[in-house]
Amino acid sequence: AQKITQTQPGMFVQEKEAVTLDCTYDTSDPSYGLFWYKQPSSGEMIFLIYQGSYDQQNATEGRYSLNFQKARKSANLVISASQLGDSAMYFCAMREAFMNRDDKIIFGKGTRLHILP
Amino acid sequence: GAGVSQSPRYKVAKRGQDVALRCDPISGHVSLFWYQQALGQGPEFLTYFQNEAQLDKSGLPSDRFFAERPEGSVSTLKIQRTQQEDSAVYLCASSLRHLEPQHFGDGTRLSIL
Numbered sequence: 001a002q003k004i005t006q007t008q009p010g011m012f013v014q015e016k017e018a019v020t021l022d023c024t025y026d027t028s029d030p031s032y033g034l035f036w037y038k039q040p041s042s043g044e045m046i047f048l049i050y051q052g053s054y055d056q057q058n059a060t061e062g063r064y065s066l067n068f069q070k071a072r073k074s075a076n077l078v079i080s081a082s083q084l085g086d087s088a089m090y091f092c093a094m095r096e097a098f099m100n101r102d103d104k105i106i107f108g109k110g111t112r113l114h115i116l117p
Numbered sequence: 118g119a120g121v122s123q124s125p126r127y128k129v130a131k132r133g134q135d136v137a138l139r140c141d142p143i144s145g146h147v148s149l150f151w152y153q154q155a156l157g158q159g160p161e162f163l164t165y166f167q168n169e170a171q172l173d174k175s176g177l178p179s180d181r182f183f184a185e186r187p188e189g190s191v192s193t194l195k196i197q198r199t200q201q202e203d204s205a206v207y208l209c210a211s212s213l214r215h216l217e218p219q220h221f222g223d224g225t226r227l228s229i230l
Contacts, residue, residue: 109159
């Protein structure tokens with residue numbers, strides 16, 4: 001079974017609108033972390049936001065927020081007031097704390113976001 | 118800069134050749150990771166180092182893949198007798214210590230002809 005599922009292969013959003021990128025995950029580890037990364041066409045992987053499984057509040061970083069619904073195993077990324085520079089591939093990822101002896105991150109297949117002027 | 122540095126940025130090789138990809142992590146970072154990203158896919162874990170010790174190499178696809186980090190800093194991923202399916206972007210990441218965020222390099226895009 002896939003550990004990280006991103007159901008939107010591609011999205012088109014008008015500039016300045018808010019956008020939600022979906023992510024669901026599957027783990028039986030009681031302690032885990034969830035990440036979102038942005039990958040522009042240039043290829044670098046840019047860390048955006050992190051949510052720990054025991055964090056009481058949803059993570060926020062500037063225009064990015066993570067809508068964490070633990071019971072539903074959902075970790076959607078919300079980008080407010082989208083900008084043209086937000087056009088990129090977005091990856092949801094997870095790190096299990098106890099079930100892996102290292103720190104490896106498991107990535108989803110990604111969502112390609114296009115911001116329209 | 119102070120980020121993770123990978124070289125070369127692009128590598129083209131003929132099938133059957135050996136290649137070596139270099140990763141220079143952020144200074145002082147203990148953990149180092151290699152990931153392979155096929156076209157249109159998310160990165161997949163290859164191997165993990167803590168200092169010079171390779172603690173996990175379960176993601177290496179075959180014995181043609183070999184990674185080392187002899188002095189606990191720079192790491193090299195070597196692929197012997199390359200095949201077309203090895204064509205991918207190879208990403209290196211480092212983190213300060215266990216469970217800290219991983220910082221990625223720009224990757225090496227490997228094309229096997």
